[in-house]
Amino acid sequence: MxxxxxxxxxxxxxxxxxxxxxxxxxxxxxxxxxxxxxxxxxxxxxxxxxxxxxxxxxxxxxxxxxxxxxxxxxxxxxxxxxxxxxxxxxxxxxxxxxxxxxxxxxxxxxxxxxxxxxxxxxxxxxxxxxxxxxxxxxxxxxxxxxxxxxxxxxxxxxxxGVGSRPLGLVVIRESDEWDLEMFNAMREMTYQNLRHLPAVEAVRAVGLSPLDADSFQVLWEVDGETVTREVMVSRIRHGDTKAVLFFFEGYWHLWSQASAAKVSEFGYNNFTRILTEQIERLCPVTVYAANLSRLIRSEREASRLADALRDRVDVLDARDQRFNLLGKDAWVGFMMLTIMGWCASSERTAIVQRLLAGRVSQWRRNEWPLGAGVVPFGYTFDKKTKQLVVDVSKRDAVREMLIILCSDAPPSQKAVELDRVGVRSFRRDPKTNQYKPLSARVNAEQAIRTLLMWAPVWVAGEYLHRYTNPLGDLDELSGLKVVRFPRDKKDPGELQMLFKLGTPEGGWAEPELLQAFALKATSLASRLLESGDCNSPRPLAVTVADYSDDADLLRGLLSPEMLNRMDGKTVSRRHAARAHKTIRPFMGRNWIDGDWFYELQASSAKSYRIIRWPVSSMDPAVDPELRQHQRDGGM
Structure with missing residues (x-):
C-alpha cells in the first residue's frame, strides 16, 4: 500500500x-x-x-x-x-x-x-x-x-520541528500612537539587529509604507537579479488598539502603536491579545523584538504571553536576551522570561510614577499638558514658558469659527468653511507630518464634534484635563483626589486638572453667540450619551467645580480625548458589523439634486440618515446669519 x-x-x-x-x-x-x-x-x-x-x-x-x-x-x-x-x-x-x-x-x-x-x-x-x-x-x-x-x-x-512554520515573527511596538518619529526609531532599532537576514533587511528598506497602505513593493534579489515583490498588509483591531501584519519570505512582521500595559474595560491588554492570537495562529520558530519591554509591560500580561509561547515558539530573541523555549532546558527559559517580565513591569511602574508626579507639577506651573502638537485655534504655544498665549489677532477668525460651528450646515460644508477661516485638524499627515485640513479628514463629522467639545476654551478660557489614573491603588496625589464612578469598584479613576488659559478683553465673541455655542455643544454631548456611542464621563471633582467659572458647562460636555478615541464597546461593535464596514466609505458623501443639497451621515452606531439643505444656503459668500435664516425657512 x-x-x-x-x-x-x-x-x-x-x-x-x-x-x-x-x-x-x-x-x-x-x-x-x-x-x-x-x-x-x-x-x-x-x-x-x-x-x-x-x-x-x-x-x-x-x-x-x-x-x-x-x-x-x-x-x-x-x-x-x-x-x-x-x-x-x-x-x-x-x-x-x-x-x-x-x-x-x-x-x-x-x-x-x-x-x-x-x-x-x-x-x-x-x-x-x-x-x-x-x-x-x-x-x-x-x-x-x-x-x-x-x-x-x-x-x-x-x-x-516539522511542518509549515514561519521562520520568525518580528514585533515592533511603540506606545505613542501619534509620534511617527519614535515609532520609526524603534523600527530601525529592531531591524538593525536582524540585518544579517536578507528577507528582513529588504523589509527594513521600505520605511513606514506598511502603516498606511494596503500593499507595498519590496526589492528582492533572486538568482542575481533584482525583482519587485508586492506584499499585502492586513489590519487588526481590538478595541481602540490597531496593528498591521504582513508576510515576506518566511518572516511575519507585526507593527503596532499601542500600550502593552493599559487594561481595557474587559480586563486585558488589547496589544497582548493581538500578539498572543498571532503567535497561537502562526507558531513561528523565533519571535524577535528590540528588547523585552516591547512585548511585556505588565506582570499579568507576561503570564498570558508565556502561555502563548509555550509549545508554539522555539526561541524568543530580544537582542541581548535570548530565551530558549524548547528542549530539556526550556524551563530555564520560561523562568528567566517570568523574572524579566516582572522587571519590565516594575520598570514601567517606576516610570509611570515619575510621569504622574511630573504631570501634577506641570499643572501647578500652568504649563500646557498637550504640548506644541495640540493647540486650540486662537492660541499660540510659548516654547519658553510652555504655556498657551492668547493671539488677539485671531479674534475675528475665532468668532467666525463659532458662527460656523453653531450653524446647522452639513459637516462637510462646515469643514470647507473652517478651512477657509484657517482652522486645522489636530491630527498630522503621516507622510508630510503636517496638520491635515478638516476637509481632508475621512470623517468630517467626527472632527466637528471634537471641536464642539473644546467649547470651554473659547467660552470661559478654561480647559479640563482628565488624566486616567495609571496606579489602581492611588487615592490622592499632591492634594489632587482621584475621581471614580461611585458604584464601580474596579474603576481606576482619573485626576482632573483645570487649566486657566484666558480670553481676549471682552471675550472671543459677544455673550449671545458664546451662549448659543455652549448650548450647541451640550446638546451634542447629550445626544451622544443617549445613543450609547460614548461612555458617561466621571463626575466633576469638588475642587474643580469651585475653581471653574462655568462648572455647568464642564459637567455637560465630554472630554475631547474621550470623544476622539470613543469607547471599546462601540469600536468593537462597529468593527464587527459587516454592514457598517460596507457603508462606512460612503459616510459624508454629498450630492446635489435640483434645488437641494443631500448628505449621508451616521446618526448612531447602527443607523444612518440622509439630510438635505437648500442649495441657495450653501453659497460661502452669503452672510452666516442670513444663511441660517434661509435654512430655517427652507426646512
Missing part, C-alpha cells in the same frame, strides 16, 4: 515520530503530529507486519489499496474540528506559509517506511535523512532504530 494521498507535512511528521522512538516492541499506535487534537484521523502501525493502517472518518479501503498518486491539488488533509486544511509541500497555505521540503523526499520516506516501494538504496538514504531530521529537532539525541523510546518532551520537539 502507499500513503502518498496524504499531505507531505502529515507524512513527514508521522514517519519522523516513528523514527523518534514513539513505538515500543509489540503493537502500538502513533498519532500523526499534523493531526494531533484534530479528531479527524488516526494512524495505526503494526510493527510485526510493518504495515501502516489508517483509521478515521472519510478513509475508505479504496484509499488503502490505491497505489496511484492522486492529483497534487487533492493532497490535503482537512481538520474537521475547525475546517482548516493542511497544504501540500511547496505550496502556500491560507496564512501564506511555505511548507518546506520537496514532494519526492517525502515520498521516499513513505516508501522506506512501508517497505514495499523504492529501491533498497533509496530506502536507506530516506531513513537516514528522517533520522537526522528527528535528531536535530529533538536536541541532538541519537536514535537506535525503532526500539529507542523517546521522552514526551523529545517527541513534542520532533512534532514541532
Amino acid at each position: 502507499t500513503v502518498s494521498f496524504l499531505s507531505d507535512t502529515c507524512l513527514h511528521g508521522f514517519f519522523t515520530s516513528i523514527l523518534a522512538g514513539g513505538l515500543r516492541p509489540g503493537r502500538r499506535r502513533v498519532a500523526c503530529p499534523s493531526l494531533v487534537g484534530s479528531g479527524s484521523q488516526r494512524v495505526g502501525f503494526n510493527r510485526r507486519s510493518k504495515r501502516a493502517r489508517w483509521k478515521g472518518r472519510g478513509m475508505s479501503k479504496e484509499h488503502e489499496n490505491n497505489s496511484v498518486e492522486p492529483d497534487p491539488q487533492d493532497q490535503q488533509v482537512t481538520n474537521e474540528s475547525d475546517g482548516t486544511v493542511a497544504p501540500a509541500a511547496g505550496a502556500h497555505d491560507s496564512a501564506g506559509l511555505v511548507v518546506p521540503g520537496s514532494r519526492d523526499d517525502h515520498e521516499n520516506v513513505a516508501s522506506a517506511s512501508n517497505g514495499r516501494a523504492g529501491s533498497k538504496k533509496k530506502r536507506k538514504k530516506a531513513k537516514r535523512k528522517a533520522k537526522k531530521l528527528a535528531r536535530k529537532a529533538a536536541g541532538g539525541k541519537k536514535f537506535r532504530g525503532l526500539d529507542w523510546v523517546a521522552t514526551a518532551e523529545s517527541v513534542r520537539a520532533v512534532e514541532r
Whole structure:
C-alpha cells in the first residue's frame, strides 16, 4: 500500500515520530503530529507486519489499496474540528506559509517506511535523512532504530520541528500612537539587529509604507537579479488598539502603536491579545523584538504571553536576551522570561510614577499638558514658558469659527468653511507630518464634534484635563483626589486638572453667540450619551467645580480625548458589523439634486440618515446669519 494521498507535512511528521522512538516492541499506535487534537484521523502501525493502517472518518479501503498518486491539488488533509486544511509541500497555505521540503523526499520516506516501494538504496538514504531530521529537532539525541523510546518532551520537539512554520515573527511596538518619529526609531532599532537576514533587511528598506497602505513593493534579489515583490498588509483591531501584519519570505512582521500595559474595560491588554492570537495562529520558530519591554509591560500580561509561547515558539530573541523555549532546558527559559517580565513591569511602574508626579507639577506651573502638537485655534504655544498665549489677532477668525460651528450646515460644508477661516485638524499627515485640513479628514463629522467639545476654551478660557489614573491603588496625589464612578469598584479613576488659559478683553465673541455655542455643544454631548456611542464621563471633582467659572458647562460636555478615541464597546461593535464596514466609505458623501443639497451621515452606531439643505444656503459668500435664516425657512 502507499500513503502518498496524504499531505507531505502529515507524512513527514508521522514517519519522523516513528523514527523518534514513539513505538515500543509489540503493537502500538502513533498519532500523526499534523493531526494531533484534530479528531479527524488516526494512524495505526503494526510493527510485526510493518504495515501502516489508517483509521478515521472519510478513509475508505479504496484509499488503502490505491497505489496511484492522486492529483497534487487533492493532497490535503482537512481538520474537521475547525475546517482548516493542511497544504501540500511547496505550496502556500491560507496564512501564506511555505511548507518546506520537496514532494519526492517525502515520498521516499513513505516508501522506506512501508517497505514495499523504492529501491533498497533509496530506502536507506530516506531513513537516514528522517533520522537526522528527528535528531536535530529533538536536541541532538541519537536514535537506535525503532526500539529507542523517546521522552514526551523529545517527541513534542520532533512534532514541532516539522511542518509549515514561519521562520520568525518580528514585533515592533511603540506606545505613542501619534509620534511617527519614535515609532520609526524603534523600527530601525529592531531591524538593525536582524540585518544579517536578507528577507528582513529588504523589509527594513521600505520605511513606514506598511502603516498606511494596503500593499507595498519590496526589492528582492533572486538568482542575481533584482525583482519587485508586492506584499499585502492586513489590519487588526481590538478595541481602540490597531496593528498591521504582513508576510515576506518566511518572516511575519507585526507593527503596532499601542500600550502593552493599559487594561481595557474587559480586563486585558488589547496589544497582548493581538500578539498572543498571532503567535497561537502562526507558531513561528523565533519571535524577535528590540528588547523585552516591547512585548511585556505588565506582570499579568507576561503570564498570558508565556502561555502563548509555550509549545508554539522555539526561541524568543530580544537582542541581548535570548530565551530558549524548547528542549530539556526550556524551563530555564520560561523562568528567566517570568523574572524579566516582572522587571519590565516594575520598570514601567517606576516610570509611570515619575510621569504622574511630573504631570501634577506641570499643572501647578500652568504649563500646557498637550504640548506644541495640540493647540486650540486662537492660541499660540510659548516654547519658553510652555504655556498657551492668547493671539488677539485671531479674534475675528475665532468668532467666525463659532458662527460656523453653531450653524446647522452639513459637516462637510462646515469643514470647507473652517478651512477657509484657517482652522486645522489636530491630527498630522503621516507622510508630510503636517496638520491635515478638516476637509481632508475621512470623517468630517467626527472632527466637528471634537471641536464642539473644546467649547470651554473659547467660552470661559478654561480647559479640563482628565488624566486616567495609571496606579489602581492611588487615592490622592499632591492634594489632587482621584475621581471614580461611585458604584464601580474596579474603576481606576482619573485626576482632573483645570487649566486657566484666558480670553481676549471682552471675550472671543459677544455673550449671545458664546451662549448659543455652549448650548450647541451640550446638546451634542447629550445626544451622544443617549445613543450609547460614548461612555458617561466621571463626575466633576469638588475642587474643580469651585475653581471653574462655568462648572455647568464642564459637567455637560465630554472630554475631547474621550470623544476622539470613543469607547471599546462601540469600536468593537462597529468593527464587527459587516454592514457598517460596507457603508462606512460612503459616510459624508454629498450630492446635489435640483434645488437641494443631500448628505449621508451616521446618526448612531447602527443607523444612518440622509439630510438635505437648500442649495441657495450653501453659497460661502452669503452672510452666516442670513444663511441660517434661509435654512430655517427652507426646512
